[in-house]
Amino acid sequence: MGGSTQQGSQGGGSKFADDTLRPVTIKQLVESDEPYPGAGLAVDGIPVTQVTLIGQVRSVKPQATNVTYQIDDGTGVIDVKKWVDAERADSGATAQFAPDTYVRVFGRLTQFSGKKHVGAHFIRTIEDFNEVNYHLLDATYVHLYLTKGAAGGGGGGGGGVGGDAAGDGMFVDGGNGAARQSAGGPARLKMCGRNAQSLFAYMQRMAAGDEGCNIHAISQGMGMSTRDVMAAADELLGHGMIYTTLDDETWAVLDY
Structure with missing residues (x-):
């Protein structure tokens, strides 16, 4: 003792x-x-x-x-x-x-x-x-508290964290829909590179529905190499802007 x-x-x-x-x-x-x-x-x-x-x-x-x-x-x-x-x-x-x-x-x-x-x-x-759902909500609450401060606290210490502070960075595809909408897709899109922004705009124009756009169709339509398309898609996936649908090479735009 x-x-x-x-x-x-x-x-x-x-x-x-x-x-x-x-x-x-x-x-x-x-x-x-x-x-x-x-x-x-x-x-x-x-x-x-x-x-x-x-x-x-x-x-x-x-x-x-x-x-x-x-x-x-x-x-x-x-x-x-x-x-x-x-x-x-x-x-x-x-x-x-x-x-x-x-x-x-x-x-x-x-x-x-x-x-x-x-x-x-x-x-x-x-x-x-x-x-399972309760746990995800609990984890989201703690993440928001630590990055943006207490509720009603005017943003707390995490005001400069950006879209990720809304909980998107905790999930593969952006997670909670309400958090995605409040975070604002355009703000996160500005954090992406030029190819990623072009890919996002192209996929929005295509409006392929729930099935999404395949990498080969995108490569042909945009005149980009499949490697560049894949790199741009990985960047958008990381920011919760798109999600995979039929396979790992087919993506759709999240609805903001």
């Missing part, structure tokens, strides 16, 4: 006090980075400690010391490692979750050899699918 008190007086206690549990999407975790060397991984510029996420098990890889689950929440995919407790192995505490099962994960984001994964403290099955 004496050693613990001394450690706390040297700053260990305050670091523990800053340990928080944050709801996140997998895309946020995959795109997290270090603000500066040694700072630890951060989401929205704020260091992440404990995180909780919800997703679907895609694969299970049992090993001697841990079980690795590949989890997909629709925004991205990440490995979740649950370490095996040898003393509790016979108690069912290390029971595995079957593929396609929806689970909630509580753990800590870790990076090893440049690859991020979540070290899980606890994993449980989702019994009510409404919890």
Whole structure:
């Protein structure tokens, strides 16, 4: 006890006090980075400690010391490692979750050899699918609070974040429709390169409906190489301006 008190007086206690549990999407975790060397991984510029996420098990890889689950929440995919407790192995505490099962994960984001994964403290099955929607709303609220400030606060500290601050950057295709409309597509389009802006304007003129436009038709119609079209489409996808439809080479414009 004496050693613990001394450690706390040297700053260990305050670091523990800053340990928080944050709801996140997998895309946020995959795109997290270090603000500066040694700072630890951060989401929205704020260091992440404990995180909780919800997703679907895609694969299970049992090993001697841990079980690795590949989890997909629709925004991205990440490995979740649950370490095996040898003393509790016979108690069912290390029971595995079957593929396609929806689970909630509580753990800590870790990076090893440049690859991020979540070290899980606890994993449980989702019994009510409404919890998936609740989690996404919760993650969106926290993201908005940290990037734009409290509701009614006049924009808070995140006024300069741009369209991504409206929650779009948390999802592959822009996520919440209301957030997309309030963020304003034209503002994000100005952040794109010249080819991406031309591609977006061309797809709007084509008005191909829900099926969208294929890369080869776009390349022929715009007189651009397929490589340039693909690069422009990736940029628009990253900003939540378009989404894939029939396959990875067919896109449609999001309706703002």
